[in-house]
Amino acid sequence: QVQLQESGPGLVKPSQTLSLTCTVSGGSISSGDYYWSWIRQPPGKGLEWIGYIYYSGSTYYNPSLKSRVTISVDTSKNQFSLKLSSVTAADTAVYYCARDAADWGQGTLVTVSS
Amino acid sequence: SYVLTQPPSVSVAPGQTARITCGGNNIGSKSVHWYQQKPGQAPVLVVYDDSDRPSGIPERFSGSNSGNTATLTISRVEAGDEADYYCQVWDSSSDQHWVFGGGTKLTVL
Numbered sequence: 001q002v003q004l005q006e007s008g009p010g011l012v013k014p015s016q017t018l019s020l021t022c023t024v025s026g027g028s029i030s031s032g033d034y035y036w037s038w039i040r041q042p043p044g045k046g047l048e049w050i051g052y053i054y055y056s057g058s059t060y061y062n063p064s065l066k067s068r069v070t071i072s073v074d075t076s077k078n079q080f081s082l083k084l085s086s087v088t089a090a091d092t093a094v095y096y097c098a099r100d101a102a103d104w105g106q107g108t109l110v111t112v113s114s
Numbered sequence: 115s116y117v118l119t120q121p122p123s124v125s126v127a128p129g130q131t132a133r134i135t136c137g138g139n140n141i142g143s144k145s146v147h148w149y150q151q152k153p154g155q156a157p158v159l160v161v162y163d164d165s166d167r168p169s170g171i172p173e174r175f176s177g178s179n180s181g182n183t184a185t186l187t188i189s190r191v192e193a194g195d196e197a198d199y200y201c202q203v204w205d206s207s208s209d210q211h212w213v214f215g216g217g218t219k220l221t222v223l
Contacts, residue, residue, distance in 0.1 A: 062210055
């Protein structure tokens with residue numbers, strides 16, 4: 001069974017770039033017809049899709065975040081990553097990685113504060 | 115962009131049936147997923163593609179989708195079903211491929 005684990009700094013300063021990595025175990029990130037996604041959830045609020053990278057390498061981003069988001073894959077490490085630039089306090093959230101709809105990581109809280 | 119509307123809260127007594135709706139323009143033409151999220155935990159998929167259940171999800175959870183409304187039905191509700199529930203569609207026709215509803219808090223009385 002595939003497992004996903006997010007990792008990265010829990011605190012980021014305003015205007016800097018948020019960087020997170022999702023490590024996949026129990027399956028190869030380069031095999032299969034899967035979407036590898038990032039989703040976030042501000043404290044006490046609902047879920048927001050950030051974007052995903054298809055197994056072919058194509059990327060799709062939420063239009064509201066598109067200018068600041070990059071999702072990439074490192075097949076050698078079986079990881080995919082999220083970069084969100086020019087962060088503000090509004091980007092404070094629990095960030096989840098997921099494979100399609102069924103398999104999610106446990107989430108990691110990222111706080112944007114000076 | 116596509117909008118999904120859920121009631122903020124639904125309350126039900128144990129043993130009764132809970133129905134959580136998800137409204138969207140012609141949502142019946144799209145594939146709907148439902149997630150359950152308990153406090154401090156990641157969302158768990160409970161229904162996918164309108165009405166299918168992942169392995170390990172009780173048969174008490176079912177889904178339907180027609181017209182402008184999709185519905186998650188939880189039969190014989192238990193205390194452990196108390197959680198937030200989110201609907202989600204995949205809308206490849208727009209720039210926002212994944213769209214989530216605002217979530218519904220299910221309270222078991």
